[in-house]
Ligand SMILES: Nc1nc2c(ncn2[C@@H]2O[C@H](COP(=O)(O)OP(=O)(O)OP(=O)(O)O)[C@@H](O)[C@H]2O)c(=O)[nH]1
């Protein structure tokens with residue numbers, strides 16, 4: 001209930017940090033704070049909002065020296081009166097203060113309840129609230145950036161631009177239904193145009209989101225080639241670490257090695273694989289099978305060739321397998337080229353020469369930069385809603401000329417309400433509850 005005053009630790013539980021923050025929100029927050037906190041040289045009634053006051057917090061069993069901040073409704077995170085105590089970070093202190101505040105009338109907050117109140121009080125829309133959860137859970141800088149765009153409303157902006165096109169078409173057709181004789185010619189064309197413009201915006205958003213996996217899971221790169229061409233050497237220079245064993249013995253790598261590194265904030269997972277060749281050795285044969293699977297699952301394959309040796313049938317047939325996939329042809333051993341290859345780039349895996357250019361090529365070919373630079377839909381809930389809106393719009397446009405405006409309006413309204421689900425203007429309470437239940441307590 002909104003009239004409740006809620007309390008929770010805002011800093012992570014279960015560990016002693018330098019500072020432990022306890023946050024309280026609701027109509028009684030200030031009153032309860034007044035009962036337990038004595039500011040140095042100042043009557044609590046005189047404290048001003050948005051300032052930090054040093055003082056003493058009293059619980060039944062102990063005292064702590066703490067800071068207190070008061071954020072006055074509606075200018076606070078939740079839109080309600082909010083009090084924060086910055087205590088010493090021991091878990092027992094934090095728990096003791098929470099107990100004291102609950103005994104004085106606050107109730108322990110549910111998961112995500114502060115942010116849910118912010119949403120219910122109009123401080124943010126639903127997708128912006130989801131952006132906050134994504135900020136906290138982000139594991140890579142690319143994820144932080146995508147979450148920031150969601151949190152700060154960039155994503156809902158794109159959606160609301162499409163929604164306003166849809167609304168324009170809807171109001172045109174509604175007007176036509178009211179005044180059919182006067183309006184026919186004027187409204188049909190602009191309405192169709194507005195619907196097409198909305199569809200284009202949604203399709204662009206969906207297209208940009210195809211690479212969202214790069215942000216959440218990273219780019220999967222497989223190194224492939226015959227034995228001894230320099231795959232493991234390349235893995236090591238990319239990782240800047242002697243991770244894989246490198247020898248001049250063909251068949252050195254027998255298993256698939258998986259390692260990750262960060263590239264401009266994006267997680268890159270590289271799979272070094274066994275060099276592909278016919279082998280009678282059981283272990284190596286299994287390695288080769290695994291290599292083929294790794295090639296299959298990769299977003300991009302780096303096909304490494306040894307330019308000091310002639311082209312063989314095996315190399316050609318392996319390339320024909322890889323050429324079906326997104327790939328880069330790498331001519332390796334640039335220092336001892338004898339048999340030049342058709343290639344996208346020449347490198348020296350042993351010394352790292354040209355590997356920076358290879359990295360740029362990988363980012364370019366995978367389109368990972370677009371995923372980073374545009375506001376993309378990362379949440380399945382949003383993608384589903386946009387796809388639903390796309391379907392309804394398609395139907396509205398397709399049947400526009402052959403059906404009556406009130407039938408078209410049904411599709412248009414469906415499209416509009418699908419989009420409103422994203423910002424939370426047209427969602428059921430159970431969906432809202434489900435979304436906030438995935439937040440941590442205290443957020
Ligand atoms: N001259 C020269 N030698 C290189 C270069 N890159 C790798 N090598 C050498 O090639 C040999 C094989 O390198 P690896 O990285 O083990 O090759 P690989 O493709 O992983 O081989 P397998 O695991 O057996 O399939 C080693 O002796 C490396 O030092 C290069 O750019 N120039």
Ligand SMILES: [Mg+2]
Nearest residue numbers: 231232252253
């Ligand atoms: Mg190897």
